[in-house]
Amino acid sequence: MxxxxxxxxxxxxxxxxxxxxxxxxxxxxxxxxxxxxxxxxxxxxxxxxxxxxxxxxxxxxxxxxxxxxxxxxxxxxxxxxxxxxxxxxxxxxxxxxxxxxxxxxxxxxxxxxxxxxxxxxxxxxxxxxxxxxxxxxxxxxxxxxxxxxxxxxxxxxxxxxxxxxxxxxxxxxxxxxxxxxxxxxxxAIQKLNNATAPTFNYVNHKGGTTKLEDFKGKYVYIDVWATWCGPCRREIPFLQKVEEKYHGKNIEFVSISIDVQKDFEKWTKFVSEKQLGGTQLFADNDWNSDFVKNLNITGIPRFILIDPNGKIVNADAERPSSPKLQEVFDKLLN
Incomplete structure (x- = not known):
């Protein structure tokens, strides 16, 4: 805070x-x-x-x-x-x-x-x-x-x-x-825990579109961010280290950009230049995207943890920079 x-x-x-x-x-x-x-x-x-x-x-x-x-x-x-x-x-x-x-x-x-x-x-x-x-x-x-x-x-x-x-x-x-x-x-966010996560179907940086259901059977750790967001960018190195540590485990790391549509190319270039890992998606309507509104996201970065059955474990999960996040992952994935 x-x-x-x-x-x-x-x-x-x-x-x-x-x-x-x-x-x-x-x-x-x-x-x-x-x-x-x-x-x-x-x-x-x-x-x-x-x-x-x-x-x-x-x-x-x-x-x-x-x-x-x-x-x-x-x-x-x-x-x-x-x-x-x-x-x-x-x-x-x-x-x-x-x-x-x-x-x-x-x-x-x-x-x-x-x-x-x-x-x-x-x-x-x-x-x-x-x-x-x-x-x-x-x-x-x-x-x-x-x-x-x-x-x-x-x-x-x-x-x-x-x-x-x-x-x-x-x-x-x-x-x-x-x-x-x-x-x-x-x-209000706490009340979302244990509920079925809202779905999405967004453009994937690697091509095509990706929806939440594509990750069924895996835990999904979602980062809602934007290229203009300083605190979001500061979390990137920590996120990359966490991704590396849990590579091969039953968890998918998904980043959803809420940049405005006119900054799509800026997002594409940023992801490529920074060699961002995980699944990189671009929301369809920035802050007004259904996924964002349904999760009461009014500030970023915001992290969401979803279980293999599509239930929300934590609608406001720990950030990658927090040691507590890895404690959570160790309990769920080991």
Whole structure:
């Protein structure tokens, strides 16, 4: 659930404007194990307002203008984090990109607000999704009510920037709504387990079409993804390793792209260039494909495990990057 709601919160909560004059900030960093050579500072609409080059030692220092004091996004090409920037801020960031969120520490003017944001992300990460979904409705309501009250009380007693506090309170409310939506959708998905899986009949990268019934007698592990989806692409190396480990076992690995129809050739090229294994399929109507709608898929990547008789074992299965997935496979296939 890492950062599941943060970008949405930034988008919805950018409601404060303080005139048309420009504001200047100084931002510098020391980044160990950098993911790239450029840092992007983005606004609440995901528009890049500044590109900053990093030297070979992972160090940069830059001065740039922002239109208003607000929340922004720091993006290194792989990972992202929130920033709060205000006229006169002089921030210094120190971090290890291999331990991205956990290692972020700010010093300088504006560090209190931004360290608060960094710690908030870690707290969100620690909220294990499976534990949330295990709660009944009363328990979940109490948990979210307590969470909102605790965070708002802390902000009221803090000495943080007033504008920051106002925006962050809006973020907290949006975060709670996001958790409520996640909880409701997850409960609905749970009800799909043990039901007969919806079928599909999609174009196969190797030619012709393939339907779910073609895999009868085998377990089927389905990856619903898209070429434009960063988290989906990050799962690919893990998926390839899992495919290799269970090659020859009674399981089929199927990837269903929900790219839009106009990107069919892009998908074809991507599958070929990345030498993706398993069965590579292209859904007939992206998000509106029956298979996608019937499984309540509103976010990707999404993984589904189906048994040899076509029953859903888990409509929201573990990702390939999770060690728990192989534990599940070992129990089913050995």
């Amino acid at each position: 890492k950062k599941l709601f943060l970008i949405a919160l930034i988008t919805f909560c950018s409601i404060y404007s303080f005139g048309q004059s420009k504001n200047v900030v100084i931002f510098q960093a020391e980044i160990a194990n950098k993911n790239g050579d450029v840092i992007y500072i983005k606004d609440t609409k995901n528009k890049t307002i500044k590109e900053i080059k990093i030297n070979n030692k992972g160090v940069f220092k830059d001065t740039f203008e922002i239109e208003k004091e607000d929340f922004y996004i720091f993006f290194d090409g792989v990972e992202y984090t929130q920033l709060f920037l205000k006229n006169g801020y002089n921030l210094k960031l120190k971090m290890d990109a291999k331990k991205f969120d956990e290692s972020i520490v700010y010093t300088g003017k504006g560090s209190k607000e931004n360290n608060y944001l960094a710690q908030s992300v870690i707290k969100e990460v620690q909220m294990a999704p499976e534990k949330l979904v295990a709660l009944n409705e009363d328990e979940f309501k109490k948990m979210t009510d307590d969470k909102k009250l605790t965070e708002e009380t802390f902000l009221d007693k803090s000495n943080l920037d007033k504008t920051f506090v106002e925006i962050q309170k809006k973020n907290i409310s949006m975060n709670i709504k996001g958790l409520q939506r996640y909880y409701t959708e997850s409960k």
